[in-house]
Amino acid sequence: MFNLIPREVRFFDSFEQQSQHMIRAAGLLQELVQNFADARAKAHAIKEVEHQGDQVTHEVVKRLNTTFITPIDREDIHALAKELDDVVDLVQSLSSRMLLYRVEKSAEDLVQMADILLQSTENVRKAIVELRQPEKYRRVLDHCIEVNRLENAGDTLLGLAIGKLFTGRPEPLEVIKWKEIYEVVEEAIDKCEDVANTIESILVKHG
Amino acid sequence: MFNLIPREVRFFDSFEQQSQHMIRAAGLLQELVQNFADARAKAHAIKEVEHQGDQVTHEVVKRLNTTFITPIDREDIHALAKELDDVVDLVQSLSSRMLLYRVEKSAEDLVQMADILLQSTENVRKAIVELRQPEKYRRVLDHCIEVNRLENAGDTLLGLAIGKLFTGRPEPLEVIKWKEIYEVVEEAIDKCEDVANTIESILVKHG
Amino acid sequence: MFNLIPREVRFFDSFEQQSQHMIRAAGLLQELVQNFADARAKAHAIKEVEHQGDQVTHEVVKRLNTTFITPIDREDIHALAKELDDVVDLVQSLSSRMLLYRVEKSAEDLVQMADILLQSTENVRKAIVELRQPEKYRRVLDHCIEVNRLENAGDTLLGLAIGKLFTGRPEPLEVIKWKEIYEVVEEAIDKCEDVANTIESILVKHG
Numbered sequence: 296m297f298n299l300i301p302r303e304v305r306f307f308d309s310f311e312q313q314s315q316h317m318i319r320a321a322g323l324l325q326e327l328v329q330n331f332a333d334a335r336a337k338a339h340a341i342k343e344v345e346h347q348g349d350q351v352t353h354e355v356v357k358r359l360n361t362t363f364i365t366p367i368d369r370e371d372i373h374a375l376a377k378e379l380d381d382v383v384d385l386v387q388s389l390s391s392r393m394l395l396y397r398v399e400k401s402a403e404d405l406v407q408m409a410d411i412l413l414q415s416t417e418n419v420r421k422a423i424v425e426l427r428q429p430e431k432y433r434r435v436l437d438h439c440i441e442v443n444r445l446e447n448a449g450d451t452l453l454g455l456a457i458g459k460l461f462t463g464r465p466e467p468l469e470v471i472k473w474k475e476i477y478e479v480v481e482e483a484i485d486k487c488e489d490v491a492n493t494i495e496s497i498l499v500k501h502g
Numbered sequence: 503m504f505n506l507i508p509r510e511v512r513f514f515d516s517f518e519q520q521s522q523h524m525i526r527a528a529g530l531l532q533e534l535v536q537n538f539a540d541a542r543a544k545a546h547a548i549k550e551v552e553h554q555g556d557q558v559t560h561e562v563v564k565r566l567n568t569t570f571i572t573p574i575d576r577e578d579i580h581a582l583a584k585e586l587d588d589v590v591d592l593v594q595s596l597s598s599r600m601l602l603y604r605v606e607k608s609a610e611d612l613v614q615m616a617d618i619l620l621q622s623t624e625n626v627r628k629a630i631v632e633l634r635q636p637e638k639y640r641r642v643l644d645h646c647i648e649v650n651r652l653e654n655a656g657d658t659l660l661g662l663a664i665g666k667l668f669t670g671r672p673e674p675l676e677v678i679k680w681k682e683i684y685e686v687v688e689e690a691i692d693k694c695e696d697v698a699n700t701i702e703s704i705l706v707k708h709g
Numbered sequence: 710m711f712n713l714i715p716r717e718v719r720f721f722d723s724f725e726q727q728s729q730h731m732i733r734a735a736g737l738l739q740e741l742v743q744n745f746a747d748a749r750a751k752a753h754a755i756k757e758v759e760h761q762g763d764q765v766t767h768e769v770v771k772r773l774n775t776t777f778i779t780p781i782d783r784e785d786i787h788a789l790a791k792e793l794d795d796v797v798d799l800v801q802s803l804s805s806r807m808l809l810y811r812v813e814k815s816a817e818d819l820v821q822m823a824d825i826l827l828q829s830t831e832n833v834r835k836a837i838v839e840l841r842q843p844e845k846y847r848r849v850l851d852h853c854i855e856v857n858r859l860e861n862a863g864d865t866l867l868g869l870a871i872g873k874l875f876t877g878r879p880e881p882l883e884v885i886k887w888k889e890i891y892e893v894v895e896e897a898i899d900k901c902e903d904v905a906n907t908i909e910s911i912l913v914k915h916g
Contacts, residue, residue: 360706395665458809467674467881471681474885499774567913602872674881678888 306365306372307427309355313379314420316348320386321413321483327390328401328409338390345387352380371497375423378490382416385483389476396472404456408480411449415487418442422494432498439498442491449484453477513572513579514634516562520586521627523555527593528620528690534597535608535616545597552594559587578704582630585697589623592690596683603679611663615687618656622694625649629701639705646705649698656691660684720779720786721841723769727793728834730762734800735827735897741804742815742823752804759801766794785911789837792904796830799897803890810886818870822894825863829901832856836908846912853912856905863898867891 320341327337355376359365365372422438425431456477460470527548534544562583566572572579629645632638663684667677734755741751769790773779779786836852839845870891874884 356703357706360703391661392664395661396668454805454809457806461810461882461886465882467885468668468672468677470882470885471674471677472668496770496774499771563910564913567910598868599871602868603875675875675879675884678881678884679875 305358306355306367307423309351309358310375310379310423310426311420312351313348313355313376313383314416314423316344316351317379317382318413318416318420320344320348320383321409321416324386324390325406325409325413327393328405331399331401334394334398338394341387341390345383348380348383352376367497368500371493371500374493375490378486378493379419382483382486382490385479385486386412389479389483392479393476396476398472398476402456402473404452404459405476405480408449408452408456408477408484411445411452412480412484412487415442415445415449415484418445419487419490419494422491426494426497429501432501435494436498439491439495442487446484446488449481453481512565513562513574514630516558516565517582517586517630517633518627519558520555520562520583520590521623521630523551523558524586524589525620525623525627527551527555527590528616528623531593531597532613532616532620534600535612538606538608541601541605545601548594548597552590555587555590559583574704575707578700578707581700582697585693585700586626589690589693589697592686592693593619596686596690599686600683603683605679605683609663609680611659611666612683612687615656615659615663615684615691618652618659619687619691619694622649622652622656622691625652626694626697626701629698633701633704636708639708642701643705646698646702649694653691653695656688660688719772720769720781721837723765723772724789724793724837724840725834726765727762727769727790727797728830728837730758730765731793731796731800732827732830732834734758734762734797735823735830738800738804739820739823739827741807742819745813745815748808748812752808755801755804759797762794762797766790781911782914785907785914788907789904792900792907793833796897796900796904799893799900800826803893803897806893807890810890812886812890816870816887818866818873819890819894822863822866822870822891822898825859825866826894826898826901829856829859829863829898832859833901833904833908836905840908840911843915846915849908850912853905853909856901860898860902863895867895 323337323341323344327334327341355372359369359372359376418438418441422435422442425435425438457474460473460477530544530548530551534541534548562579566576566579566583625645625648629642629649632642632645664681667680667684737751737755737758741748741755769786773783773786773790832852832855836849836856839849839852871888874887874891
């Protein structure tokens, strides 16, 4: 399998593809929570993105296992591929769970949390794109710091949302559904922070 | 501790033992969810299997830490031992939780999910047994693909089960209990898929 | 950055600092669950400890990434730092969740579980302090065994607490809150066991 493009370049290509899938999934989720019309079609589109993402992830892991010399540490390549994939999986499982729960009306807190998730994925993508160019490491780090800031903002929002959920005399079944929905968005935002932490590790080693 | 059996063979022996414990636990779970008579005795038997499994896992980790040259990558040995152990732990925690919840009647969806779990564990065991023989790698891969297929089937079933759970005017406490029960079975099936993915990684490296 | 103190000593210093943060957080949690007066101030103090802990964890990871030769395996250093940090994070997220849930009265089972957590953290710290001195490895192991025993005790207590929670005709919203509270304490105790297992791994390699 002789190939003139060096293997390292292809790892970065794959990470960029994965981060585009991640943004696409987060963008579709944002559309879904802003407007539940055509919820089924939107959830279906997220499922499609997840399938495509799976294939790229699979290719990265396979290439990693057959590549002797890698541009960045093997465990970091593996972690990045896995964490980017996890973000998409969480968005997909959230969207299908919302269909199951027959959620028909969004909540302002959910819209805001989905917005934070989308911003996080956009910052992750920028960090990944610039990771190819050592002269841009300062900017990569700035994107990572922004992802950390967004995670804190998401955590605060989650607290407010959960607080409201238990206020008054809520319907227990609604509490069960919405607590899960909010917590899965927060989990996806956390996973973006894991990606940012992995990228920071790579920077420190190569800085 | 001079020993004529090479160390690598003993790693494979341990994985086979672990996979037998896993099948035994999944089999007992299937009996339990088919018929809650003698639930306490069945849960107790699962607890026994878990104890035995812990010992094998502990031996693998100890041997790994004192073995310089391993037949397959150290991180893969560690991952396999841990993931096989996790399946048994999940089955054990599920069975004791069902006792706590005084579940006395099963649900058709639970029986089907436990069946998928049992099939997954059987495929994992076959893959592990044949992993010793490079000429059987094609069949190992087939078992892994089957485990992936079963995981998808389990995921679909979980969706149906959760959907039904929230339909009508369910008792919130029942929803809390059953949602957890279904999700833990799905988690055990997912963990079998993790084992299959680890095995696929090993195949790629040695293929 | 010339420094006469060898790098390895500083890794152990950091682990000791992390374990002190962990004990401090567990101690504050115990005070909180014994008496919900000044809950907000106690939760705030836990948040402070978490911030300080984050900084030490960050330093360890950074130093690890720029240190070529380490006193113990890199993956063990990384695991220890991460797991010690996770215990503090879990305690922090539990305390802020209890504020959100406006918990005003504790439960005997919660006090006992928080006590087990505190004992676990104290044993973890002793194990870490003595890990510097190979002649004390027997005692390190004893502390690890004690952490394992405490985890089993915590698991039994969790079962009893969950059992009581569902007994009678409980208020579903209370069940949702308290099930989560008990499970997060148990998760923190589990995480202490993970630390003990990592320490045992280090002992086996250096024993």
